Amino acid sequence: MPLLFLNEKSWGTACDPARAERAMADFVDAVRAAAAAGGSGTALVSEVDVKALEIAEGYPVNKWIGASPRNRVLWQRLRGLQGRSPVRSVFPAEDAADHLEYRHDGEVILGLGAAHFMDGIAVSLPVARQWQADRVPLERSELVEDDDGTLEMRHDTVDVRHLSAEPHLDGHLDWIRETRRQGVTTGSRIWDDQADLYPHLTFLPRVEGQLRGLNPHWVVPVRRVLEGLEEAVAAWDPATMAEPEWRTKVTPEGETRKRVCRFTDLDGETRTFDLHARFTPGAGRIHLRLVPKERTIRLAHIGGKIRPDL
Known part of the structure; x- marks a missing residue:
């Protein structure tokens, strides 16, 4: 029953409408496949409601929904999955990750970081090539206290589970099954x-x-x-x-x-x-x-x- 964290950086990038349509279809298929594997309790976690996002620059989700009957069906399937927002609503405490900062290519990235912190899976809209992988590397900065009580920032690199297309799920199925079994x-x-x-x-x-x-x-x-x-x-x-x-x-x-x-x-x-x-x-x-x-x-x-x- 994993949490699926939406990668906000994968939305609103420049691409033509046809590419955005294909990406959205792949995204819905990937999320639904993950939810089917994860079972009841799987939720799509985002900082804002998905309906408020832009699939590509100048192409909001609302416009995409109204573009065709097929898109409306895809949207209904996506909305069938439990949604939660904002991201901090699923943390064990609202300030639980305040000692951490995650970046990708030098930019602070909320959804991917939360997926790593909460041991979940990040999900992206597959427009840019960098999101077409089953794992994504992140730079993590962590505020830690030394034995003498002093605080310092430590830096390392971590990988977060990730999917933007259904085939990416194959690499995570064993982990999903084990997570569900441990929850029984x-x-x-x-x-x-x-x-x-x-x-x-x-x-x-x-x-x-x-x-x-x-x-x-x-x-x-x-x-x-x-x-x-x-x-x-x-x-x-x-x-x-x-x-x-x-x-x-x-x-x-x-x-x-x-x-x-x-x-x-x-x-x-x-x-x-x-x-x-x-x-x-x-x-x-x-x-x-x-x-x-x-x-x-x-x-x-x-x-x-x-x-x-x-």
Whole structure:
């Protein structure tokens, strides 16, 4: 759920309207792709409302919106993403970055600097060549206090994550996924974000209650096992492999226990989910079955070891 920080220096530069149109279309596609990868909570952060900006000199966003029905659709898609302004509104405290200054090519640059400070991603309108990259170097000046209490300004160079076109997102996807996983601290979040976090896994409805009531000690272990299952199924080709190359230990139940692993599937049929992965502390189990036609595995149980009814 990263924050996307608008690079104000990439707007209002000189270019012809046709180039501005292409740049705006690429920008909308890139932002929407980042938001899709980032999931709920992803926001576009800018110092002023995007509608108040100029795409190019003399070509404000309002004029672009009215230029064609396609532009209106693109604008609606962009506005579908949560927007926040000004930039300081997302800082942990309004003055949190007052000891820092970021420059690019000698100019103070707010959006890119905020993206680095807040560990987010900067997004630019791809008009100038300098913004057509997945990382942008910045000069950082930081006011620091020495051991003796004196203040001095230190200077270094840092790279900020950046995108201005959809292909730039490829270099940031692993980081985005890890950021989202680290943000999952409850079983309810696992359930609510399952489609985004684990697109190759499907869950029976009965699992919702198990996840929402998940012991806090089990949240991280369960999350890690699900991540391993997701990675395995994402690389699985059912046409050439009977089952995925598991990234976590997955074994079948013995014949005498298969009867306790039968559950009502999504289509109403009762099936055996005897394959299971383990997690600790305790005897944690995730029961599943392979669904090769859908290139997925279906999960029927997340919790303690299933005990037979007495």
